[in-house]
Amino acid sequence: MYQINENYLKLPGSYLFSTIAKKVAAFTDAHQGERVIRMGIGDVTKPLCPAVIQALHKAVDEMGEAETFRGYGPENGYAFLRDKMVEFDYKARGAEIRSDEIFISDGAKSDSGNIQEIFSLDSTVAVCDPVYPVYLDTNVMAGRSGDYDAAKGIYAGITYLPCTAENDFTPAFPAGKAPDLIYLCSPNNPTGAVMRKEALQRWVDYANENGSVILFDAAYEAYITEADVPHTIYECEGARTCAIELRSFSKKAGFTGLRLGATVVPHDLRKKVKRADGTTEEVELHALWSRRHGTKFNGAPYIVQRAGEAVYSAEGQRETAEQVAYYMRNAHYMYETLKKAGFSVYGGVNAPYVWVKTPGDMTSWEFFDTLLEKAAVVGTPGSGFGPHGEHYFRFSAFGTYEDTVEAMARIQALQL
Numbered sequence: 319m320y321q322i323n324e325n326y327l328k329l330p331g332s333y334l335f336s337t338i339a340k341k342v343a344a345f346t347d348a349h350q351g352e353r354v355i356r357m358g359i360g361d362v363t364k365p366l367c368p369a370v371i372q373a374l375h376k377a378v379d380e381m382g383e384a385e386t387f388r389g390y391g392p393e394n395g396y397a398f399l400r401d402k403m404v405e406f407d408y409k410a411r412g413a414e415i416r417s418d419e420i421f422i423s424d425g426a427k428s429d430s431g432n433i434q435e436i437f438s439l440d441s442t443v444a445v446c447d448p449v450y451p452v453y454l455d456t457n458v459m460a461g462r463s464g465d466y467d468a469a470k471g472i473y474a475g476i477t478y479l480p481c482t483a484e485n486d487f488t489p490a491f492p493a494g495k496a497p498d499l500i501y502l503c504s505p506n507n508p509t510g511a512v513m514r515k516e517a518l519q520r521w522v523d524y525a526n527e528n529g530s531v532i533l534f535d536a537a538y539e540a541y542i543t544e545a546d547v548p549h550t551i552y553e554c555e556g557a558r559t560c561a562i563e564l565r566s567f568s569k570k571a572g573f574t575g576l577r578l579g580a581t582v583v584p585h586d587l588r589k590k591v592k593r594a595d596g597t598t599e600e601v602e603l604h605a606l607w608s609r610r611h612g613t614k615f616n617g618a619p620y621i622v623q624r625a626g627e628a629v630y631s632a633e634g635q636r637e638t639a640e641q642v643a644y645y646m647r648n649a650h651y652m653y654e655t656l657k658k659a660g661f662s663v664y665g666g667v668n669a670p671y672v673w674v675k676t677p678g679d680m681t682s683w684e685f686f687d688t689l690l691e692k693a694a695v696v697g698t699p700g701s702g703f704g705p706h707g708e709h710y711f712r713f714s715a716f717g718t719y720e721d722t723v724e725a726m727a728r729i730q731a732l733q734l
């Protein structure tokens with residue numbers, strides 16, 4: 319008789335976005351003709367830029383000719399893309415990453431979910447709270463947590479690092495023994511906060527001193543506007559011996575539907591292991607991820623990797639920067655308007671998310687209901703991202719400018 323992986327039963331279900339969808343559907347049914355403005359989604363809305371479209375067309379044509387057709391690509395991804403990343407994402411920032419340390423993938427979600435596979439099942443895990451749910455859920459699925467406590471909104475056996483206004487949304491080191499795996503995300507989803515150079519350097523030092531690994535999610539790196547915020551963890555000294563970095567083309571260049579990302583595993587990330595015969599050896603995490611990647615993944619499509627390469631061309635850089643600037647104009651507008659309306663407002667400066675404190679002692683869901691019922695505006699309740707997200711609310715800057723302005727006008731008119 320087969321058994322199922324009962325760790326899946328610990329997951330409370332994808333409650334957040336399905337509940338939002340149900341509530342919005344009920345509202346639109348009851349208020350025919352009223353236009354709902356959606357500020358909740360984390361998906362981009364602008365089409366791919368011309369440089370990317372041109373590269374896609376060219377690559378598609380290549381696939382139709384015998385001389386230029388490509389089948390399975392290199393396991394790590396094509397060098398033409400990895401070399402561009404080395405030059406623009408790392409060298410340009412003073413970070414030392416070699417081309418063969420980059421593994422091209424179909425996005426940061428799968429990598430951030432799969433990376434835990436190369437670590438032992440009894441590894442201890444720390445996540446920020448609130449947090450992008452993938453880090454936590456995939457470790458629960460693998461069996462690194464105890465049961466979910468619905469009243470507290472937390473899993474037993476997981477270390478939560480609270481990120482609230484009181485600590486400027488920057489996690490402090492946990493009390494007691496250092497966790498083995500530490501997930502950090504800067505700029506952060508959902509809080510929009512960033513880890514400044516000094517703060518991130520402290521985490522790198524902590525990880526090196528304690529033998530921990532940092533899994534650093536840089537998916538929103540392109541949205542950084544301030545100078546003292548690292549775009550890659552490898553800007554910090556010593557990160558090559560303790561950090562794996564996850565990158566994405568989704569928010570940087572609008573590839574959410576095209577799918578492209580990368581994971582960086584430096585060769586200096588090594589672990590001493592004892593073999594059954596009593597000998598010891600140093601194993602590179604790079605070798606493990608390479609094995610996993612080569613076994614379970616057959617590469618991002620050639621045409622998509624060419625599109626990724628085009629992001630680094632002069633036109634590609636200019637055009638994607640314009641898209642990012644468009645979204646950041648929305649973020650800035652929201653930040654300023656909500657502040658003027660009396661809200662405590664965070665994020666929005668180096669990230670496409672604005673994170674607000676709910677008025678009075680309203681819960682995140684009460685605020686959600688109020689906005690939907692009275693302003694026909696949809697956002698995301700902070701409590702859906704973890705218990706310390708309660709009494710906060712996330713607005714996304716990925717809509718149109720016109721919708722952003724109208725949504726803010728509707729919220730201002732509420733006089734909450």
Ligand code: PLP
Binds near residue numbers: 428450568574579
């Ligand atoms: N990491 C974070 C923090 C995200 O918010 C998201 C998407 O919203 C992802 C990763 C997923 O990125 P990708 O589209 O590359 O899978």
